[in-house]
Structures are given as structure tokens and as C-alpha cells.
Amino acid sequence: MDLFNETAAISSVDSFPKIILKWKVLTSSINKKNATMSTLYGNDWAFNYSKQNQGSFYPVGARIALVTWLQQADKHWFGANIPGKIKTIEIIAFENKAGKRVETYLKYEGQPLIASKTDAAFNIKRINFILNQRIALRV
Amino acid sequence: MKNKKIFTRKWKIFFLVLIIGFISLQFIQPSTQNPKVTGDLDAPIAVKQILKRACYDCHSNETKIKWFDKVAPFSWLVSKDIIEGRKALNFSTWKDLPQKQQDGNLYTALNFIILKEMPLKQYLLLHKEAILNTEDIEILKKYVTSRTAIPIAKPEALTTKNVMPKSIHTVASSLNGIHYIQGYDRWQAISSTDRFDNGTMRVIYANAIAINAIKKEQINPWPEGTIFAKVLWKEIIDSSGNVSPGKFIHSEFMIKDSKKYATTDGWGWARWVGDELKPYGKTSAFVAECMDCHQPMKKNDFVFTMPISLN
Numbered sequence: 001m002d003l004f005n006e007t008a009a010i011s012s013v014d015s016f017p018k019i020i021l022k023w024k025v026l027t028s029s030i031n032k033k034n035a036t037m038s039t040l041y042g043n044d045w046a047f048n049y050s051k052q053n054q055g056s057f058y059p060v061g062a063r064i065a066l067v068t069w070l071q072q073a074d075k076h077w078f079g080a081n082i083p084g085k086i087k088t089i090e091i092i093a094f095e096n097k098a099g100k101r102v103e104t105y106l107k108y109e110g111q112p113l114i115a116s117k118t119d120a121a122f123n124i125k126r127i128n129f130i131l132n133q134r135i136a137l138r139v
Numbered sequence: 140m141k142n143k144k145i146f147t148r149k150w151k152i153f154f155l156v157l158i159i160g161f162i163s164l165q166f167i168q169p170s171t172q173n174p175k176v177t178g179d180l181d182a183p184i185a186v187k188q189i190l191k192r193a194c195y196d197c198h199s200n201e202t203k204i205k206w207f208d209k210v211a212p213f214s215w216l217v218s219k220d221i222i223e224g225r226k227a228l229n230f231s232t233w234k235d236l237p238q239k240q241q242d243g244n245l246y247t248a249l250n251f252i253i254l255k256e257m258p259l260k261q262y263l264l265l266h267k268e269a270i271l272n273t274e275d276i277e278i279l280k281k282y283v284t285s286r287t288a289i290p291i292a293k294p295e296a297l298t299t300k301n302v303m304p305k306s307i308h309t310v311a312s313s314l315n316g317i318h319y320i321q322g323y324d325r326w327q328a329i330s331s332t333d334r335f336d337n338g339t340m341r342v343i344y345a346n347a348i349a350i351n352a353i354k355k356e357q358i359n360p361w362p363e364g365t366i367f368a369k370v371l372w373k374e375i376i377d378s379s380g381n382v383s384p385g386k387f388i389h390s391e392f393m394i395k396d397s398k399k400y401a402t403t404d405g406w407g408w409a410r411w412v413g414d415e416l417k418p419y420g421k422t423s424a425f426v427a428e429c430m431d432c433h434q435p436m437k438k439n440d441f442v443f444t445m446p447i448s449l450n
Contacts, residue, residue: 001439003359005330009448021449025328025342033380037333039342047325071333076436076443078253078280079246079287079336083447136342136372136384137324138414 001076008069008083016089016113020065026050027136030071030081037083038068040133045094056131060096065089066130089113092127103127168209169218174200178234180241186282190230193258193269194248197224200231207265220259227431239337245283246336247432252276254435289338292375296385310416313409315423319416320392323368329353329446333374333382340384343444344368353446360405360440365395367444387414393442404430404441 010018023041030037042050045062058064072084088109095102105123107116118126176199182190196202197220208217228244236244251257253276258269271279310319326344333340345353349365352358369391372384394400394407408429410419419425433441 001436002445003439004353004356004448005445006448008330009450018449021447022327024325025344027384028331028340028342029384030333030340030374030382031380032376032382037331039328039331041328074332074443074445076254076439076445077334077336078250079283079334081333081335082330082445134375134383136370136387138370138387138390 005082007072007085010086011112016108020067020089020091023047023063023065026064027133029133035071035081036068036087037071037081038066040130040135041065041067050135051137054135056135058092058094060094060101062094063091064130065091066133085111086113090126090130092130165210169215171202171204171214171218171221173202174231176200176231178232180230180233182282185278189271189275189278193252193271193275194228195230196266196269197221197258197262198228198230198248200225200229205265216261220262242283242287243337245286249276249279249283251435252279256435283336287336287338289335289374289376291378292385296375297377297383310411311418313411313418314420315403315407315409315426317392317394317407317409319409319411320366320368323366323390323392324370326350326368329367330444332444338374339371339388340374340382341369341371344370345446349446350449354449356450358440358442358446361395361442363395363397365393367393367442369444389413389419390416391419404433404437406441 010016010021020041023043024047026040026042026046028037028039042058042064043062046058046064049058049062067089068087069083070085070087071081074080074082088107090108091106093104093106095104105118105127107118107126108114109116179199180187180190191199191201196204202221204217208214228248233241248257252271258266258271263269310321312318323344323346326346327350328342329345329349330343331341332343344367346364346366348362349358349367352362352365371388371390373386373388374382375385376382389410389412391410392407394409395405396407397405400407403426408426410425410429411417412419420428430441433443436443
């Protein structure tokens, strides 16, 4: 029986900081049609905000990251899917630029994961999608 | 010469006693009866054939005892297996169970078959017909999957935000005396699960001791002090196939302490249900449910979750 899920790991060749997996979980989601599953992580700023607030108006300093894996069948339980290969990592940073709170979007994809170029319209669409994720936290 | 004769006589007496003892045993037989079938499982013929062949002897009221099953002392073991088998799962009283429990039992049974916990090895020794091949397992997989498609949620369920209950200051201890562990959601997540068998989604968190063990790749056994927290949510699915966490179902924990929890496989098991975080179960015997389910994972220190590698 396998002990580790090696498939879903962030590879050492990925040009991506593993620190994101140390952030706090804000919620998770699945897409049945694409057979993907995602976890939305947040840094302490984002986590503390989500514990206290229902909305998604994260404060300056907050960073959130949606990590999306392809699903794989769980070898230990027929009836379960678990993360397989990483598909994308999307990061939103909430920053202060010239006195205004702005959201910066960055996307990594592929194997190995590399930063991909995206246009403004795509960025807005994805920011809205990510900010609309239903937060799932409890005491 | 004389010694040899005495020796042979002793052996003769020994075998005679053994034979008399064996014959006497046959008069002390357990009474294995077949109670009435009150609500048999309705399933396609192919599925029923497999279940009848491999499971029904111990998991129904239609037990067919063969002549060699009636030979004591084996008949006592057979009887024990039947009593325990029917108690755990009985296809003859199947319709007494709510649909959700029926589906859960079918998935559990199938997973026990896949993980080779069932049928019992001692049973298979003399009942080769009960061995399930790959084709049988595929038929069972298709059948159980067909029973549990998650319906698309109503529009209001998709737009309703999850409301976090106000902080709960006092949560009652579990019935086996474990205190609720607040702050587990600040721990690192080691995996998530999409349980299409029962329409739930889960996040599994681990404390710092466990995370260090994952980094060192020393998790079998998990080190003392390891704690896992698993949090379950009901899946809400929209017409595009997007699934989000709906109602909070429960939080549950596994706490590694080989001495303190020596009688429960070295783990402290605890679960708190619903927004009010009510301790699970009616008595401390609820732990048997946790342990039974985790038995197939005994070679992995009773842990199902494969943590995402951190190296």
C-alpha cells in the first residue's frame, strides 16, 4: 500500500515556491466535468479575514492561492477521488498602489509549473471566480 | 522390546481418546438457523449472483452450510462467523435500513473486498467459489456507483453563503474522553477528498509533529503526538459540474498515543457533529465503528490518507 501521494506534489523542478502549501486552507472545490479538485489557500492576513468576515474584500497584505489538481482515484477507498497531478496555481495578491487597494493576478501552469501570460479580461474573470468561492471554515 | 510395547500402547490410548473426544464433540453443535428473509436486497441478477456466491453464507438469512462446515470444532467457528457477519451486514433484512445506510454499507463491503479483508481468508480455504475475480469487482463497482449520483442543487442552495456559527466556547468532550481541539484549521492541509460515494468533500489537516514526519518520510508508524483533523462538508453541485462545500457535517480527529490508546490500535478517535459540535455516538463504544472501518489500513498504521509528498 502506498504511503505518500507523490503524484500531487509540487515538483522540485517547478519554478514555484512551495510555501503556498503551508498557507491556511480557506475552502476547497471540485469540478466534476473537468475531473479537477482545488484548494483555496490564504496567508495569515487572508485567513484571519475569512475567519471574521463573510465577504471577499481581503485586506491589503492578503494573498490567496487556488491550487487545482487533476483528480485521481483513491487507491485506498473506492468511492473517493484525491488530488492527482497539479494543473494550475493561481495567486491573487491584494496590494496598496498609490493609495488604492489593487488585486494582482498571477497564474502558473503546466508540468513543470511555469508562470503563464494572461490578459486583463482573463485576469478579471478568474479573480471573480476565485473570490466567489464559498469559504468553508469552522471553529 | 518391552519399552517399545508400552510406548505403542500409550499411543494407541492417546489416539483412542482423541477419536472418542472428536466424536463426542459432534454432539455439541451450535444451532445455526436461517431466520425469515424480511427484505432482501433488490439488485440486478449479475450483482445478486456474485453476492449470493461470495457473501450470503455469512451476510444473509440464506446460509448454506456444507457438510464440512458442520464438523466440530470448525462448526463453532463457522457459527461465530455467521453471527458476526449477519450483525455487521445482513442482505435479508436490507430494506429495514435507510437508503443512505444501504449505500454506505455497499461501498464499505466493496472496499473490504478490494482490500482483501473480505471474504475471510479462512472461509476462502474451503469455499473457493467465494473468490471474487476482477470482473466480479467491476460489476459491483458499476452497481454501487449507479446508486449514488449526486443531484444538481437547487438555485437557492448555490447562492446561499455558508454562515460560520459564532465561536463555541464550550464543546463537550467525546464519549471516550477526548477534548475538542480548537485551532486545527491553522494546521497544514495534507490532502483533500471528493467522496462521490456519499456526496461529501473533506479536508485533512495535520499538526506540526505529523508534518515533520511527512518531510522526513517517517510515517509508518506515525510518531507519537501526531494528530489529524478531518473536516467534512456536504457537496453542492451546479449544472456546470462545479462542486462547493455546503452544510458542515462533522470534524473528526485521530490522535496518536500508543500507551494511552493501546486498546484502540494506538489512536484516540473522536468526532463532533453539526454546527453545535455534538460528540458523536451514544456510548464510548462508537470507537469500534472507527476501528472497524480503519482495519484494512493496519499496514499503514490505520491511516487512509496518503499525504501529498512535501519533498
